[in-house]
Amino acid sequence: MQNEEQIFLEKIDQEIKIEPRDWMPDAYRKTLIRQMSQHAHSEIVGMLPEGAWITRAPTLKRKAILIAKVQDEAGHGLYLYAGTETLNIGREEMIDQLLTGKAKYSSIFNYPTLTWADIGAIGWLVDGAAIMNQVPLCRCSFGPYSRAMIRICKEESFHQRQGFDILLTLSRGSNAQREMAQDAINRWWWPSVMMFGPNDDNSPHSAQSMAWKIKRFSNDELRQKFIDMCADQAKVLELTLPDKKLQWNEKRKHYDFGEINWHEFWNVVNGHGPCNKERMAARISAHENGAWVREAADAHAKKRRAREQQVA
Ligand code: 3HC
Numbered sequence: 001m002q003n004e005e006q007i008f009l010e011k012i013d014q015e016i017k018i019e020p021r022d023w024m025p026d027a028y029r030k031t032l033i034r035q036m037s038q039h040a041h042s043e044i045v046g047m048l049p050e051g052a053w054i055t056r057a058p059t060l061k062r063k064a065i066l067i068a069k070v071q072d073e074a075g076h077g078l079y080l081y082a083g084t085e086t087l088n089i090g091r092e093e094m095i096d097q098l099l100t101g102k103a104k105y106s107s108i109f110n111y112p113t114l115t116w117a118d119i120g121a122i123g124w125l126v127d128g129a130a131i132m133n134q135v136p137l138c139r140c141s142f143g144p145y146s147r148a149m150i151r152i153c154k155e156e157s158f159h160q161r162q163g164f165d166i167l168l169t170l171s172r173g174s175n176a177q178r179e180m181a182q183d184a185i186n187r188w189w190w191p192s193v194m195m196f197g198p199n200d201d202n203s204p205h206s207a208q209s210m211a212w213k214i215k216r217f218s219n220d221e222l223r224q225k226f227i228d229m230c231a232d233q234a235k236v237l238e239l240t241l242p243d244k245k246l247q248w249n250e251k252r253k254h255y256d257f258g259e260i261n262w263h264e265f266w267n268v269v270n271g272h273g274p275c276n277k278e279r280m281a282a283r284i285s286a287h288e289n290g291a292w293v294r295e296a297a298d299a300h301a302k303k304r305r306a307r308e309q310q311v312a
Helices: 003-013 026-045 047-051 060-085 091-099 116-134 143-171 175-194 206-211 219-237 262-272 276-289 291-311
Strands: 247-249 254-256
Touching (some): 026 047, 026 206, 026 276, 047 060, 047 276, 060 143, 091 276, 116 143, 116 175, 116 219, 143 219, 175 219, 175 262, 219 254, 262 276
Antiparallel strands (some): 247 254
């Protein structure tokens, strides 16, 4: 084994962070670029389903909270793009990969938000799933990703809490409000369970990512933790999860659960979910409409460089 690779593996073994200037295997760099850029795209595309409810939030307080949450997601996307750039890829290239369909973003954001209760269900379930997946990423072996995740997770906890609070309020409201909350949970539950990705047997990247300590738990381990957490929290909400097979298993000390519809998952991942086309159209249009900002920033930077050269 070459010396550089040995040093890299020893650092991984001793829980010493890998920093951008350190030597790293090309495959490690590529895996991180893939995962971090997909994560960044997910944060940005994830603003769309909730952003649609900012003008329709039921009270001023709910509106202020939702605006803050959607802005947080923009911030998460930006930290993650900045972190990914330290791996020697430009932001333009990453955004191009998203807009041309080469890069993925989370399947969950291809579902529509039909009622206000969906904002509660996204907060409780989608952000809940995100936290379950992302808290271990705070211990990721790559320094910039792990540090970005510490801040992101603090904000995600507030997001989950506000979603739970929306559902709790609706659950304790009128019959119609309660039904609306239940309907939202019925629609968002299985897509949230799918967010963790394919079963471990069908996850091509998991084993290597876990060996490199990018991922700390497998997709199925995280999914099980999420289901266990939600099954208990649903009782507090006095609402149900739409899974007849959901049942505590005393032997396993976990909840058993029903079959996941993997056909639906891959269909959504491959671009055929209910909102894939709408989401991409919105991102492409935002990118095109923002061209003048990029041009102005470029022109300003050029002018500044020219002035600095004159002074020097
Ligand atoms: N949606 C879309 N694609 C998915 C997916 C999902 N829910 N789950 C897995 N995939 C894709 C993978 O990206 C991979 O595709 P690729 O080879 O083209 O990159 C393929 O399915 C096989 O999956 P693997 O399990 O082998 O892939 P990973 O080891 O990368 O694990 C992951 C997938 C668990 C999503 C991992 O990448 C991860 O932890 N990513 C970081 C967290 C993240 O991206 N979360 C997205 C949610 S967004 C969010 O949290 C915003 C918040 O505000 C709600």
